Amino acid sequence: MQTHDAAQRQLESLLEFYQASGFDCFLEEEAIDRFALSAELLAAQVAARQAGAHSPGIAGSGPTSKPTQSGRSAIPGAGQGTMQTQGVDTTAAKSSAPNAPVAGGAFADAVIPDRDAINSAHEVARSAKTLDELQASLAAFTGCNLRLTAKNLVFSDGNPKARVMLIGEAPGRDDDIKGLPFVGPSGPVLDKMLEAIGLDRSSVYIANVVPWRPPGNRTPTPQEAEICKPFIVRQIELVAPEYLVFLGAASTKSLLGVQDGIRRMRGRWMTYSSGQRQVPCLATYHPDYLLNTPIEKRLSWRDFLVLRDKLKSVVDL
Structure with missing residues (x-):
């Protein structure tokens, strides 16, 4: 009985913490592994770059394409944070159309907030x-x-x-x-x-x-x-x-x-x-x-x- 009461109090404390932090609803039934999604997106970007090296018809790819000025690419997650990776050219992975969606589970329709x-x-x-x-x-x-x-x-x-x-x-x-x-x-x-x-x-x-x-x-x-x-x-x-x-x-x-x-x-x-x-x-x-x-x-x-x-x-x- 004491174990049950302790678990109940822990749950109530957790909910109070979530409420105080501004969380008032669940967006998904299960938690989303943003690290795994970021890794999948990085793998897709690398694959697109490699495929672009053999497809001269893809804009911004091919043997003469250059890495980004900073040498880093930002991988958007669900929140405000980003994961930085070194030496990856994302030119081929980004669509030339405005408001191109970013891959990533429930946020597959997300866009890069750029110019x-x-x-x-x-x-x-x-x-x-x-x-x-x-x-x-x-x-x-x-x-x-x-x-x-x-x-x-x-x-x-x-x-x-x-x-x-x-x-x-x-x-x-x-x-x-x-x-x-x-x-x-x-x-x-x-x-x-x-x-x-x-x-x-x-x-x-x-x-x-x-x-x-x-x-x-x-x-x-x-x-x-x-x-x-x-x-x-x-x-x-x-x-x-x-x-x-x-x-x-x-x-x-x-x-x-x-x-x-x-x-x-x-x-x-x-x-x-x-x-x-x-x-x-x-x-x-x-x-x-x-x-x-x-x-x-x-x-x-x-x-x-x-x-x-x-x-x-x-x-x-």
Whole structure:
């Protein structure tokens, strides 16, 4: 009996550890051996290189092909880490088509987040003429690996004809489940902030820089944010809001291209260039941050008063 109780406590401790680490679901029935997958991919790359030496019709292969500049190739796994191998030329193994998939079990549809993926995102985003087209194009876009672990695309919420557009960083767990931004614990905080200045979700438009939830609510990588950026840029152009509100440092830095901290940027009007338009924008703290640091709510309250005064002064004119 004591042995059973000890095992139960160990299991509960393990689950608590997983929850605290951000793991909230299992992606596979069995654990995946990433080392074995990496070894298989390396073997495939070597075989492709050897086969290319006898097939002059394959681009980038043959007796005269050169190793990569760094002499190393990165083998993507399921997470952010990579395994480095020495002296392997991956030119023949990589497809010339943009967004070429990377071999690897459950992540067989993963792509290399390179310049081709970013260029593809720009082309797809620019081709959208309406918000509906943009959402459909984003749902079909295969250039961002976050789509492989997310349950839903989180495109937007609110009124696309609103005067104010609010932009966060990325969806959370509840957002991912429901397919809407800011519906988790931070949602009521944002709703109360809006209500305090006479607004609600029907009178604003809400989106994120990254429309898919990163696993475990981790911060999106710079590559993931850069690949997704063309879509939020096009979304802003199509909504054409009078004012932008950046919720948190991540969305502010991504869209304004600045490196200042949120404490230096919040509460003052800046300018965002959207096509031929110059849009007044305001930065404030992210609602998630306010949940953990409630003393800063007073500063966000001041920021929203600044927004209220701007909206009221334009109406009065």
